[in-house]
Amino acid sequence: MTESDIAIEALDLVKRFGDFTAVDGVSFVVPRGTVLGLLGPNGAGKTTTVRMMTTLTTPTSGTARVAGYDVTTHPDEVRRNMGLTGQAATVDEILTGRENLAMIGGLYGIGRKALAARSDELLEQFSLSDAADKPVKDYSGGMRRRLDLATSLLAAPPVLFLDEPTTGLDPRSRTELWDVLRDLVNDGTTLLLTTQYLEEADQLADDIVVVDHGRIIEHGTALELKERAGAASLVLTVSNAEDLEAAAQVLRRSGHEVFVEPNARRVTMTANGLGDLTSAAGWLDETGIAIDDLGLARPSLDDVFLSLTGRRTEPDETEQEASL
Ligand SMILES: Nc1ncnc2c1ncn2[C@@H]1O[C@H](COP(=O)(O)OP(=O)(O)O)[C@@H](O)[C@H]1O
Numbered sequence: 001m002t003e004s005d006i007a008i009e010a011l012d013l014v015k016r017f018g019d020f021t022a023v024d025g026v027s028f029v030v031p032r033g034t035v036l037g038l039l040g041p042n043g044a045g046k047t048t049t050v051r052m053m054t055t056l057t058t059p060t061s062g063t064a065r066v067a068g069y070d071v072t073t074h075p076d077e078v079r080r081n082m083g084l085t086g087q088a089a090t091v092d093e094i095l096t097g098r099e100n101l102a103m104i105g106g107l108y109g110i111g112r113k114a115l116a117a118r119s120d121e122l123l124e125q126f127s128l129s130d131a132a133d134k135p136v137k138d139y140s141g142g143m144r145r146r147l148d149l150a151t152s153l154l155a156a157p158p159v160l161f162l163d164e165p166t167t168g169l170d171p172r173s174r175t176e177l178w179d180v181l182r183d184l185v186n187d188g189t190t191l192l193l194t195t196q197y198l199e200e201a202d203q204l205a206d207d208i209v210v211v212d213h214g215r216i217i218e219h220g221t222a223l224e225l226k227e228r229a230g231a232a233s234l235v236l237t238v239s240n241a242e243d244l245e246a247a248a249q250v251l252r253r254s255g256h257e258v259f260v261e262p263n264a265r266r267v268t269m270t271a272n273g274l275g276d277l278t279s280a281a282g283w284l285d286e287t288g289i290a291i292d293d294l295g296l297a298r299p300s301l302d303d304v305f306l307s308l309t310g311r312r313t314e315p316d317e318t319e320q321e322a323s324l
Protein backbone atom coordinates (compact mmCIF):
# COMPACT_ATOMS: atom_id res chain seq x y z
CA MET A 1 0.00 0.00 0.00
CA THR A 2 1.48 3.35 -1.01
CA GLU A 3 1.00 6.62 0.91
CA SER A 4 -1.70 7.78 -1.49
CA ASP A 5 -3.80 4.65 -0.97
CA ILE A 6 -4.17 5.55 2.71
CA ALA A 7 -7.05 7.86 3.60
CA ILE A 8 -6.79 7.82 7.38
CA GLU A 9 -3.91 6.91 9.63
CA ALA A 10 -3.58 6.94 13.41
CA LEU A 11 -0.13 6.47 14.89
CA ASP A 12 0.10 5.77 18.59
CA LEU A 13 -2.57 8.33 19.51
CA VAL A 14 -2.75 9.16 23.20
CA LYS A 15 -5.16 11.49 25.00
CA ARG A 16 -4.92 12.18 28.69
CA PHE A 17 -7.34 14.25 30.76
CA GLY A 18 -5.33 15.04 33.89
CA ASP A 19 -4.26 11.69 35.32
CA PHE A 20 -6.82 9.81 33.30
CA THR A 21 -5.80 8.24 29.99
CA ALA A 22 -8.83 8.13 27.71
CA VAL A 23 -6.96 6.94 24.60
CA ASP A 24 -3.87 4.89 25.20
CA GLY A 25 -1.76 4.31 22.09
CA VAL A 26 -4.20 3.73 19.26
CA SER A 27 -2.84 2.98 15.75
CA PHE A 28 -4.59 1.93 12.57
CA VAL A 29 -4.67 2.56 8.85
CA VAL A 30 -7.76 2.97 6.67
CA PRO A 31 -7.22 2.38 2.94
CA ARG A 32 -9.02 4.75 0.57
CA GLY A 33 -12.58 3.71 -0.24
CA THR A 34 -12.96 1.34 2.69
CA VAL A 35 -14.83 1.38 6.00
CA LEU A 36 -13.22 1.07 9.39
CA GLY A 37 -15.47 0.29 12.33
CA LEU A 38 -14.23 1.46 15.72
CA LEU A 39 -16.18 -0.82 18.00
CA GLY A 40 -16.33 -0.54 21.76
CA PRO A 41 -18.55 0.01 24.78
CA ASN A 42 -19.41 3.35 26.36
CA GLY A 43 -16.33 5.12 27.65
CA ALA A 44 -13.91 3.08 25.50
CA GLY A 45 -12.41 6.23 23.97
CA LYS A 46 -14.14 6.21 20.58
CA THR A 47 -15.35 9.82 20.58
CA THR A 48 -12.03 11.10 21.92
CA THR A 49 -10.21 9.26 19.12
CA VAL A 50 -12.54 10.76 16.50
CA ARG A 51 -12.15 14.23 18.04
CA MET A 52 -8.36 13.98 17.73
CA MET A 53 -8.59 12.78 14.13
CA THR A 54 -10.97 15.59 13.18
CA THR A 55 -8.88 18.39 14.79
CA LEU A 56 -11.45 19.08 17.54
CA THR A 57 -8.92 18.24 20.23
CA THR A 58 -5.13 17.88 20.14
CA PRO A 59 -3.48 14.54 20.91
CA THR A 60 -1.41 14.39 24.08
CA SER A 61 1.03 12.40 21.97
CA GLY A 62 1.06 10.48 18.73
CA THR A 63 -0.16 11.65 15.34
CA ALA A 64 -2.95 11.18 12.87
CA ARG A 65 -3.19 11.89 9.15
CA VAL A 66 -6.34 12.44 7.14
CA ALA A 67 -6.12 12.49 3.34
CA GLY A 68 -2.36 12.71 3.77
CA TYR A 69 -2.41 15.76 6.09
CA ASP A 70 -1.19 15.75 9.67
CA VAL A 71 -3.98 16.80 12.06
CA THR A 72 -1.60 18.79 14.25
CA THR A 73 0.49 20.60 11.64
CA HIS A 74 -2.14 20.94 8.85
CA PRO A 75 -5.55 21.16 10.56
CA ASP A 76 -7.09 23.38 7.86
CA GLU A 77 -6.24 20.93 5.08
CA VAL A 78 -7.60 18.09 7.21
CA ARG A 79 -10.89 19.95 7.72
CA ARG A 80 -11.19 20.65 4.02
CA ASN A 81 -10.94 16.96 3.25
CA MET A 82 -13.28 15.53 5.86
CA GLY A 83 -16.85 15.53 7.04
CA LEU A 84 -17.96 14.74 10.57
CA THR A 85 -21.26 13.70 12.02
CA GLY A 86 -21.05 13.75 15.78
CA GLN A 87 -22.88 11.71 18.35
CA ALA A 88 -25.45 14.39 19.07
CA ALA A 89 -27.34 15.93 16.15
CA THR A 90 -26.15 19.42 15.35
CA VAL A 91 -29.00 20.52 13.10
CA ASP A 92 -31.06 23.55 14.08
CA GLU A 93 -34.57 22.59 15.22
CA ILE A 94 -36.26 25.81 14.15
CA LEU A 95 -34.87 25.90 10.62
CA THR A 96 -36.14 23.67 7.84
CA GLY A 97 -33.98 20.94 6.37
CA ARG A 98 -33.14 23.08 3.38
CA GLU A 99 -32.33 26.10 5.59
CA ASN A 100 -29.98 23.96 7.68
CA LEU A 101 -28.12 22.95 4.54
CA ALA A 102 -28.00 26.58 3.39
CA MET A 103 -26.58 27.70 6.73
CA ILE A 104 -23.82 25.08 6.83
CA GLY A 105 -23.11 25.55 3.13
CA GLY A 106 -22.64 29.25 3.82
CA LEU A 107 -20.08 28.42 6.48
CA TYR A 108 -18.19 26.33 3.93
CA GLY A 109 -18.31 29.28 1.55
CA ILE A 110 -20.12 27.35 -1.16
CA GLY A 111 -21.61 29.70 -3.81
CA ARG A 112 -25.38 30.21 -3.86
CA LYS A 113 -26.17 28.40 -7.08
CA ALA A 114 -23.90 25.46 -6.37
CA LEU A 115 -25.33 25.27 -2.86
CA ALA A 116 -28.93 25.10 -4.10
CA ALA A 117 -28.06 22.34 -6.55
CA ARG A 118 -26.04 20.38 -4.01
CA SER A 119 -28.79 20.72 -1.38
CA ASP A 120 -31.41 19.36 -3.77
CA GLU A 121 -29.14 16.46 -4.64
CA LEU A 122 -28.50 15.59 -0.98
CA LEU A 123 -32.15 15.98 0.06
CA GLU A 124 -33.04 13.58 -2.74
CA GLN A 125 -30.27 11.13 -1.86
CA PHE A 126 -31.35 11.04 1.79
CA SER A 127 -35.09 10.81 1.02
CA LEU A 128 -35.75 14.22 2.54
CA SER A 129 -37.10 16.03 -0.53
CA ASP A 130 -40.70 15.95 0.72
CA ALA A 131 -39.71 17.21 4.16
CA ALA A 132 -37.17 19.75 2.90
CA ASP A 133 -39.29 22.78 3.75
CA LYS A 134 -40.62 21.58 7.09
CA PRO A 135 -38.94 22.65 10.32
CA VAL A 136 -36.57 20.05 11.74
CA LYS A 137 -38.52 19.94 15.01
CA ASP A 138 -41.15 17.96 13.08
CA TYR A 139 -38.58 15.41 11.85
CA SER A 140 -38.26 11.88 13.22
CA GLY A 141 -34.96 10.75 14.76
CA GLY A 142 -34.00 8.96 11.58
CA MET A 143 -34.72 12.04 9.45
CA ARG A 144 -32.58 14.22 11.73
CA ARG A 145 -29.66 11.83 11.47
CA ARG A 146 -29.99 11.79 7.71
CA LEU A 147 -30.07 15.58 7.58
CA ASP A 148 -27.07 15.73 9.89
CA LEU A 149 -25.23 13.38 7.58
CA ALA A 150 -26.33 15.40 4.54
CA THR A 151 -24.88 18.61 6.04
CA SER A 152 -21.54 16.89 6.65
CA LEU A 153 -21.50 15.87 2.97
CA LEU A 154 -22.18 19.32 1.52
CA ALA A 155 -18.58 19.83 0.55
CA ALA A 156 -18.33 16.26 -0.81
CA PRO A 157 -15.46 15.32 1.50
CA PRO A 158 -13.41 12.26 0.50
CA VAL A 159 -13.18 11.15 4.15
CA LEU A 160 -16.12 10.89 6.48
CA PHE A 161 -16.13 10.37 10.24
CA LEU A 162 -19.35 9.18 11.85
CA ASP A 163 -19.60 8.93 15.61
CA GLU A 164 -22.30 6.40 16.47
CA PRO A 165 -24.43 7.31 13.46
CA THR A 166 -27.36 5.09 14.31
CA THR A 167 -27.49 5.10 18.10
CA GLY A 168 -31.06 5.76 19.19
CA LEU A 169 -32.57 5.00 15.79
CA ASP A 170 -35.27 2.41 15.32
CA PRO A 171 -34.24 -0.70 13.35
CA ARG A 172 -35.82 0.49 10.11
CA SER A 173 -34.15 3.91 10.15
CA ARG A 174 -30.92 2.13 11.00
CA THR A 175 -31.01 -0.16 7.97
CA GLU A 176 -32.00 2.80 5.77
CA LEU A 177 -28.98 4.72 6.96
CA TRP A 178 -26.75 1.69 6.36
CA ASP A 179 -27.93 1.66 2.73
CA VAL A 180 -27.06 5.35 2.34
CA LEU A 181 -23.61 4.73 3.81
CA ARG A 182 -23.01 1.77 1.50
CA ASP A 183 -23.84 3.99 -1.48
CA LEU A 184 -21.35 6.61 -0.29
CA VAL A 185 -18.61 4.02 0.02
CA ASN A 186 -19.44 2.60 -3.40
CA ASP A 187 -18.94 6.11 -4.74
CA GLY A 188 -15.44 6.18 -3.25
CA THR A 189 -15.85 7.81 0.18
CA THR A 190 -13.63 6.50 2.98
CA LEU A 191 -15.56 5.99 6.18
CA LEU A 192 -14.55 5.73 9.79
CA LEU A 193 -17.49 4.99 12.00
CA THR A 194 -17.71 4.32 15.69
CA THR A 195 -20.36 2.03 17.01
CA GLN A 196 -21.47 0.03 19.99
CA TYR A 197 -23.54 -2.16 17.73
CA LEU A 198 -21.78 -5.32 16.72
CA GLU A 199 -24.20 -5.87 13.90
CA GLU A 200 -23.43 -2.43 12.48
CA ALA A 201 -19.72 -3.20 12.35
CA ASP A 202 -20.53 -6.58 10.86
CA GLN A 203 -22.77 -5.03 8.18
CA LEU A 204 -20.65 -2.07 7.15
CA ALA A 205 -17.02 -2.36 8.13
CA ASP A 206 -14.28 -3.89 5.99
CA ASP A 207 -12.06 -3.81 9.03
CA ILE A 208 -12.96 -3.68 12.69
CA VAL A 209 -10.87 -2.26 15.52
CA VAL A 210 -12.20 -3.25 18.93
CA VAL A 211 -11.34 -0.76 21.68
CA ASP A 212 -11.82 -0.96 25.42
CA HIS A 213 -10.38 1.33 28.11
CA GLY A 214 -8.60 3.38 25.44
CA ARG A 215 -6.69 0.46 23.96
CA ILE A 216 -7.08 -1.69 20.87
CA ILE A 217 -7.87 -5.18 22.04
CA GLU A 218 -8.55 -6.77 18.65
CA HIS A 219 -8.29 -5.89 14.96
CA GLY A 220 -9.48 -7.75 11.89
CA THR A 221 -12.36 -8.38 9.52
CA ALA A 222 -15.68 -9.47 11.01
CA LEU A 223 -14.97 -13.00 9.82
CA GLU A 224 -11.47 -13.05 11.31
CA LEU A 225 -12.77 -11.83 14.65
CA LYS A 226 -15.45 -14.48 14.66
CA GLU A 227 -12.95 -17.19 13.78
CA ARG A 228 -10.62 -16.03 16.55
CA ALA A 229 -13.46 -16.09 19.05
CA GLY A 230 -13.45 -19.85 18.82
CA ALA A 231 -14.80 -22.86 17.04
CA ALA A 232 -18.26 -23.18 15.61
CA SER A 233 -20.93 -24.76 17.76
CA LEU A 234 -23.36 -27.47 16.99
CA VAL A 235 -26.80 -26.46 18.15
CA LEU A 236 -29.55 -29.02 18.69
CA THR A 237 -33.11 -28.18 19.67
CA VAL A 238 -35.18 -31.18 20.80
CA SER A 239 -38.94 -31.31 20.35
CA ASN A 240 -39.67 -32.47 23.90
CA ALA A 241 -37.92 -31.13 26.96
CA GLU A 242 -37.86 -34.61 28.58
CA ASP A 243 -35.46 -35.79 25.83
CA LEU A 244 -32.83 -33.15 26.67
CA GLU A 245 -30.61 -35.33 28.85
CA ALA A 246 -30.80 -38.26 26.45
CA ALA A 247 -29.86 -35.96 23.60
CA ALA A 248 -26.93 -34.59 25.60
CA GLN A 249 -25.73 -38.16 26.25
CA VAL A 250 -25.86 -38.89 22.54
CA LEU A 251 -23.77 -35.82 21.69
CA ARG A 252 -21.21 -36.71 24.39
CA ARG A 253 -20.23 -39.67 22.18
CA SER A 254 -18.31 -37.08 20.13
CA GLY A 255 -15.93 -36.49 23.03
CA HIS A 256 -16.65 -32.73 22.86
CA GLU A 257 -17.96 -30.68 25.74
CA VAL A 258 -21.76 -30.46 25.76
CA PHE A 259 -23.95 -27.78 27.34
CA VAL A 260 -27.63 -28.17 28.15
CA GLU A 261 -29.92 -25.14 28.05
CA PRO A 262 -33.21 -26.43 29.51
CA ASN A 263 -35.28 -23.30 28.93
CA ALA A 264 -34.53 -23.31 25.23
CA ARG A 265 -34.81 -27.13 24.87
CA ARG A 266 -31.33 -26.77 23.43
CA VAL A 267 -28.09 -28.67 23.61
CA THR A 268 -24.91 -27.11 22.25
CA MET A 269 -21.43 -28.46 21.78
CA THR A 270 -18.20 -27.20 20.25
CA ALA A 271 -17.83 -28.62 16.76
CA ASN A 272 -15.03 -28.83 14.24
CA GLY A 273 -17.22 -28.86 11.18
CA LEU A 274 -19.58 -30.85 9.03
CA GLY A 275 -18.19 -34.19 10.22
CA ASP A 276 -19.51 -33.52 13.71
CA LEU A 277 -22.86 -32.51 12.30
CA THR A 278 -23.31 -35.64 10.21
CA SER A 279 -22.29 -38.00 13.01
CA ALA A 280 -24.62 -36.24 15.45
CA ALA A 281 -27.46 -36.50 12.92
CA GLY A 282 -26.79 -40.25 12.52
CA TRP A 283 -26.72 -40.98 16.27
CA LEU A 284 -29.90 -38.96 16.87
CA ASP A 285 -31.63 -40.81 14.07
CA GLU A 286 -30.66 -44.18 15.64
CA THR A 287 -32.00 -43.22 19.05
CA GLY A 288 -35.23 -41.82 17.61
CA ILE A 289 -35.16 -38.60 19.62
CA ALA A 290 -37.54 -36.08 18.02
CA ILE A 291 -35.71 -32.90 17.07
CA ASP A 292 -36.86 -29.46 15.95
CA ASP A 293 -33.56 -28.23 14.65
CA LEU A 294 -29.93 -29.23 14.22
CA GLY A 295 -27.22 -27.05 12.77
CA LEU A 296 -23.81 -25.41 13.01
CA ALA A 297 -23.50 -21.85 14.27
CA ARG A 298 -20.51 -19.53 13.96
CA PRO A 299 -19.79 -17.35 16.95
CA SER A 300 -21.49 -13.98 16.57
CA LEU A 301 -19.63 -10.70 17.05
CA ASP A 302 -21.45 -10.59 20.38
CA ASP A 303 -19.62 -13.77 21.35
CA VAL A 304 -16.38 -12.19 20.13
CA PHE A 305 -16.92 -9.18 22.33
CA LEU A 306 -17.80 -11.36 25.27
CA SER A 307 -14.67 -13.45 24.85
CA LEU A 308 -12.49 -10.32 24.56
CA THR A 309 -13.89 -8.17 27.33
CA GLY A 310 -15.75 -10.61 29.53
CA ARG A 311 -18.97 -8.66 29.01
CA ARG A 312 -21.65 -7.99 26.44
CA THR A 313 -22.05 -4.54 24.87
CA GLU A 314 -25.19 -2.79 25.93
CA PRO A 315 -25.65 0.51 24.23
CA ASP A 316 -26.89 3.01 26.76
CA GLU A 317 -28.87 5.56 24.84
CA THR A 318 -29.39 8.04 27.67
CA GLU A 319 -25.70 8.21 28.49
CA GLN A 320 -25.02 8.58 24.78
CA GLU A 321 -26.58 11.97 24.44
CA ALA A 322 -24.78 13.28 27.50
CA SER A 323 -21.34 12.15 26.43
CA LEU A 324 -20.56 14.78 23.82
N1 LIG B 1 -13.12 16.32 28.26
C1 LIG B 1 -12.97 15.26 29.07
N2 LIG B 1 -12.46 15.38 30.31
C2 LIG B 1 -12.29 14.30 31.10
N3 LIG B 1 -12.60 13.04 30.75
C3 LIG B 1 -13.10 12.85 29.53
C4 LIG B 1 -13.32 13.93 28.62
N4 LIG B 1 -13.83 13.43 27.47
C5 LIG B 1 -13.95 12.10 27.66
N5 LIG B 1 -13.52 11.76 28.90
C6 LIG B 1 -13.45 10.39 29.43
O1 LIG B 1 -12.68 9.60 28.54
C7 LIG B 1 -13.24 8.29 28.43
C8 LIG B 1 -13.52 8.00 26.97
O2 LIG B 1 -14.61 8.82 26.56
P1 LIG B 1 -15.17 8.79 25.09
O3 LIG B 1 -14.06 9.00 24.16
O4 LIG B 1 -16.32 9.74 25.04
O5 LIG B 1 -15.67 7.27 24.99
P2 LIG B 1 -16.75 6.62 24.00
O6 LIG B 1 -16.99 7.58 22.90
O7 LIG B 1 -16.09 5.35 23.55
O8 LIG B 1 -17.96 6.35 24.82
C9 LIG B 1 -14.48 8.27 29.31
O9 LIG B 1 -14.12 7.69 30.54
C10 LIG B 1 -14.82 9.73 29.46
O10 LIG B 1 -15.47 9.97 30.68
Ligand SMILES: [Mg+2]
Residues within 6 Å of the ligand: 046, 047, 048, 087, 163, 323
Ligand atom coordinates in the same frame (compact mmCIF):
# COMPACT_ATOMS: atom_id res chain seq x y z
MG1 LIG C 1 -18.74 8.38 22.23
